[in-house]
Amino acid sequence: MNVTAIIINGIAVAGLLVAFIKNRKKAIESLKMALKSFIKILPMVFIIIIAIGLLLGFVPPEQISRFVGDQSGSGGVLLVGIVGAIMYIPALLAFPLAASILENGASVAAVAAFITTLTMIGMITLPLEIKILGKKMALLRNGISFVIAILIALIMGMVL
Amino acid sequence: MKPEEEQIKQKKKMIRDWFFLGITIVIVVVLLSVFPEKIEPVHSTVQEYFIEMMVILPAVMVIMGLFAVFISDETVVKHLGKTSGVKGIALSILIGTLPTGPLYIAFPMAATLLKKGARVSNIIVFLSAWACIKIPQEMVEVQFLGPEFMFLRLILTIIFVVIMGIAIEFILNRKVDDSKNQNVMIKE
Numbered sequence: 001m002n003v004t005a006i007i008i009n010g011i012a013v014a015g016l017l018v019a020f021i022k023n024r025k026k027a028i029e030s031l032k033m034a035l036k037s038f039i040k041i042l043p044m045v046f047i048i049i050i051a052i053g054l055l056l057g058f059v060p061p062e063q064i065s066r067f068v069g070d071q072s073g074s075g076g077v078l079l080v081g082i083v084g085a086i087m088y089i090p091a092l093l094a095f096p097l098a099a100s101i102l103e104n105g106a107s108v109a110a111v112a113a114f115i116t117t118l119t120m121i122g123m124i125t126l127p128l129e130i131k132i133l134g135k136k137m138a139l140l141r142n143g144i145s146f147v148i149a150i151l152i153a154l155i156m157g158m159v160l
Numbered sequence: 161m162k163p164e165e166e167q168i169k170q171k172k173k174m175i176r177d178w179f180f181l182g183i184t185i186v187i188v189v190v191l192l193s194v195f196p197e198k199i200e201p202v203h204s205t206v207q208e209y210f211i212e213m214m215v216i217l218p219a220v221m222v223i224m225g226l227f228a229v230f231i232s233d234e235t236v237v238k239h240l241g242k243t244s245g246v247k248g249i250a251l252s253i254l255i256g257t258l259p260t261g262p263l264y265i266a267f268p269m270a271a272t273l274l275k276k277g278a279r280v281s282n283i284i285v286f287l288s289a290w291a292c293i294k295i296p297q298e299m300v301e302v303q304f305l306g307p308e309f310m311f312l313r314l315i316l317t318i319i320f321v322v323i324m325g326i327a328i329e330f331i332l333n334r335k336v337d338d339s340k341n342q343n344v345m346i347k348e
Contacts (some may be wrong), residue, residue, distance in 0.1 A: 004303040005215040012219035015226045026229050034225030038218060040170075043177035043192050045217065049209045054188065057202035058195075081255055091297050092220065096209050099304035111305070119292035125264050132267040133274075140328045141284055148320040154310055 009073070043089055048093045052100040067106030077153050084117035085146060088124045091115075109157025116149035122130040165346055171176035195348040208241060216303055220296040224259040240273055240286060249322055252282045256289025259296045266290040280332055 021146070028095075055064075068076045078105035098111045121142050129138040192199050236255050240248075256266075270283045290329040293314060 002303070004213075004299070005212075005219075008216050008223075008299045008303070009219040009311045012222040015223060019226055019230065023230075027226075030225035030229040032225075033228055034218070034221040037224065038221045040174065040177075041217075041221075043174075043181040046181050046211055047177075049206055049213065050184050050188055050219050051235050053202040053206035054191065056205045057198045087167065091292070091294070092171075092217075095300045095304040096213060100209070102305065103211075110308070112309075115301075116277070116292065116313070116317065120288060122263055122278070125267075128264055128265055132271050136332065137284075137328065140285065140314070140331060141324075143289065144324045144327065148324055152313065152320060153208065155222070155316055156309075159312060 002145040008063035026143070034131060044090060044093055048089065053124070056104055058101055059104075059155055062104040063105075068101065068110040070107045072110070074109075074150075074154065076107065077109045077113045078158070080106075081113040081117045081146065081150050081153065084114040084149075085121040086123050087118055089118070090120045094118050100114055107157055108160045109153045112156040113149055116152050117131060117146060120145040120149055161269075186261060204258075212303065216300060220259075224261075224296055227259045228261060233265075237269060237272055237276070240278060240282065248279060248282045249285055249325070250287040252325075253293065253321075255291045256286045257293045257295050259294050263287070263291045266296060280329035284325035284328050285321055289325065290316075291323075293317060 016027065016031070019030060066072065068080050072079075084094075094115050098115050102108070102111045126138060126142060129142070133141075174242065188202070192202065236258075240252060240255060266287055270287055273283055273286075274280070298310055301313070
């Protein structure tokens with residue numbers, strides 16, 4: 001277990017303790033909810049991890065780097081940004097996927113673009129967003145989000 | 161009626177996810193029997209990522225569960241509805257980062273807030289924070305991509321999201337202002 005994992009588990013345990021002291025019933029309810037969401041996300045976890053295994057096992061780093069590495073430039077960043085905007089996977093699972101391509105030749109900018117568009121923009125949820133918040137606001141939010149995601153990615157590529 | 165429908169939808173999604181997992185496993189088995197030399201690298205990668213995921217995922221779920229139960233939607237709406245200015249934006253970010261469910265839960269809350277007169281900029285910032293600066297997400301990001309990556313992306317995201325919020329408010333309000341211009345002039 002690394003330091004991050006220890007800290008996260010520590011926070012969870014501390015939170016649970018406080019919750020049990022404050023309100024036993026609600027604390028048990030939270031645990032049930034946690035278990036439910038854990039089971040719910042489990043198949044996706046396995047799918048993503050297997051996908052990472054296949055990706056790293058079969059696609060050589062040179063290929064990854066050719067499409068989304070430093071030499072692919074802003075075109076690669078744009079491409080990954082679009083993929084992230086369309087894809088619909090839980091954000092929590094985007095990070096191991098991003099880490100796997102980063103370790104195997106992808107550029108920081110591409111990885112940042114992927115995560116940022118994936119979390120900020122929801123093509124699948126866009127119809128719902130339009131229905132609830134109106135066309136103008138939903139389209140403006142998603143459109144501008146894409147632009148700033150690319151900007152964030154390019155800046156991160158320059159800094160890191 | 162509604163919760164039942166929701167439950168059926170959830171169940172369908174579960175079945176679909178397990179079905180996809182089944183397909184994925186079949187693909188892996190076929191691929192690895194054709195290329196047996198790949199078994200070792202694929203196996204070690206899967207094992208490594210599985211362990212890294214499992215040491216944090218249960219804890220992340222517990223933290224999300226705690227927030228979902230202890231902080232109700234009403235609390236969020238109550239606190240976001242009346243503040244504005246820098247404080248409003250800070251609060252929008254803060255409440256948006258609380259780990260309480262997927263983005264589509266936030267849309268109805270945003271709509272309610274807008275009806276109650278909350279500022280567009282606050283709502284955009286709130287929605288964006290909700291989408292991409294959730295506390296559990298940041299934790300998983302540190303685990304896999306390191307603190308440097310996480311903090312830099314977090315700071316940049318906050319800056320740009322605030323700019324976006326103000327820009328969208330400006331764009332949406334300008335149209336409204338045009339039609340109200342005469343009233344304003346009369347008042348002056």
